[in-house]
Amino acid sequence: MASNAITAPTYDPTSTAKALADKYISGAQTQLTNQTKAASDTAKALSTLSGAISTFQTSLASLAGIGHSMLAQSATLSDTTLGTATAKSTATPGTYSVFVKQVATPSQLAYNVADYDLSGEQQPDGTYQPGMLKLNLADPADLAATPVTINVDLAAADADHNGTLTARELAAAINQSGDNAGKVTAGIVTIGTGPTATSRLVLTSTKTGAANTISLDTSGVLNANLKTALDAAPTVTSTAQDAIVNFGDPSDPTTEVKQASNTFTNIDGVAFTATKAQAPGATPITLTVGSDTSGTTANVQAFVDAYNKLKSALDGLVSAGDPDTNTAAGAFAHDAGVTALRNRVIDLLRPSGVLSLASYGITAARDGTITLDSTRLQKQLAVNPTGLDTLIGSASASAPSGVSGALNTYLNTWTKGTTGTTGQIKQRTDANTTLQTRLTSRQADLDTRYDAAYQRYLKQYTALQALQSTMQNNSSMFSALFTSDSSN
Known part of the structure; x- marks a missing residue:
């Protein structure tokens, strides 16, 4: 006799509960996931925007900030074996007479030293007290000067505490002294x-000038052998002395400048570094300050590159994307504020007035980037050299002018705002951070709802599975019973 028992479908309560719980929150989770991703993308985009503007403003400050000019100046020497010279953009063109009487040098002394047995300085507690060595830095000709003193604890110099002060430990202690x-x-x-090798302790002042002459005070050194070695006349390999340069007639004492450093800044905007002294009676060299066309071109190119980098970043943020090339839209593709920022930056390159960037070879391409025609730049500079600085202006916050001043002032509304701390980027970042916090809280609540639904479904379908199992067992029992009875 055929069995008419119905076989219930089998399933796993765990996977069933998970599938139903997933479906339960599916709509809310999809919406929340999209909102969370959008907030995360906004945070990254704001960071990109902030970095792009900051980088551009830093470039403006270095090119057209306080004390800077787009016009570069150069300083050249008639004899480059005697020194080097550089000029700031503010240096006044002209020629200057320079005579190098003396270059500044550091102090360097050498002492014959060895390894020293400190057993004679051992204390009852087992420690060694070899005393204190002092190094003094002072101009020996200036008796009224207070020397700079470097104290060296010789007990601490015995780094391994074995009772022997080695030459290398002594050198290390001098270098590591807190006063040094x-x-x-x-x-x-x-x-x-x-066996005949000898060790020399070489002491060198890191700065030049007579005031950095090194001398030793061994009155506090208790080890007799070390004191004897350091009291001996050292080998002087370099005598500390000041640099002496005449800016004018070398026979006129009023033109003489004496200082510890070899770099002189007595000519406004010019730094002259002496490297070699001239023989007495030699002809002074000539230092010439003039326009640096290659440096000016490099400055203008740096402005062009900085602007193009900023515009490229803004273009990416507001890009509408391209489905045909599978290019995603920018994070601010539909943000009117950032779009207005990009457009305003472009507009500020077109100052009102007779002069224009194009007249100095800075022209805009169809994509909005700018390029530099260096030949045209040099031709216009020959006609109107001061016009470039007037056009580019100053990015100074206190006295903005020209293109750079207008750009910097406008960008400050995004980075600093009217109070200096609440620019648009900060306001947007704070609002987005608040949104992300709320989304995180909503996700936690949704996770709680998911867990509750999962546990509810798991309990229901586990009970249903148990009921089905019982029903199947009963069905099998009845089927066996009736099959047995009919066979009789």
């Missing part, structure tokens, strides 16, 4: 090889 801070460097030079 890089004023003097100490090193060990080994002369010879084998």
Whole structure:
């Protein structure tokens, strides 16, 4: 006899509960996921926008900020073996007479040293007290000057505490002294090889000038052998002295400048560094300050590159995308504010007045980027050299002018705002951060709803599975019973 028992479908309560819980929150989760991604994309885009504007404003400050000019100046020497010179854009063109009487040098002394047994300075507690060494920096000719003192604790110099102060430990202690801070460097030079080799402690002042002459005060050194070595006359490999330069007639003492450094800034906007002294009676060299056409071109090109980099970043943020090339839209594709920012930056390159960027070879391409025609730039500079600085102007916050001033002032409304702290970028960032916090809270609530639904469905379908199992067992029992009875 055929069985008429109905077989219930089998399923897994866990996967069924998960599928139903997923479906339960599906709509809300999709919406929340999209909103979370949009907020995250906005945060990244605001960071990109902030970085692009900041980079551009930094470039403006270096090119057209306070004390800067697009017009570069150069400083050349008639004899480059005697020194080097550079000029700021503010340097006045002209020629200057320079005579190098003396270059500044550091102090360098060498002492013959060895490894020293400190057992004679051992204390009852087992420590060693070899005393204190002092290094002084002072001009020996200036008796009224207060020397700079570097204290070296010789007990601490025995780094491994084995009772022997090695030459290298002594040098290390000098370098590591808290009073030193890089004023003097100490090193060990080994002369010879084998048993006859000797060690020299070489002390060098890191700064030039007579005021950095090194001398030792060994009155606090208790180890007799070390004191004897350091009291001996050192080998002077370099005598500290000041630089002396005449800016004018070298026979006129009123033109003489004496200082510790070899770099002189006595000519406004010019830095002259002496590298070699001239022989007495030699002819002074000529320092010439004039326009630097290649430097000016480089400055203008830097402005062009900085602007194009900013515009490229803005274009990417407001791009509508292109489905044909599978190019996604920018994060601010539908943001009127950022679009207005991009358009305003373009407009500010077209100043009112007779002069224009195009007259100096800075022209706009069809995509809005700008390029530089250096030949045209040089021709216009020959006709009107001051016009470029007037046109580009100053990015100074206190006295903005020209194109750079207009750009910097407008961009400040995004980075700083009217109060200096509440620009549009910060306002947008704060609002987006608040939104992200709310979305995170909503996600936590949705996760709680999901868990509750999952547990409810899991409980229901686990119970249903148990009921089906019981029903199937009963059905099988009845089927077996009736099949047995009919066979009798």
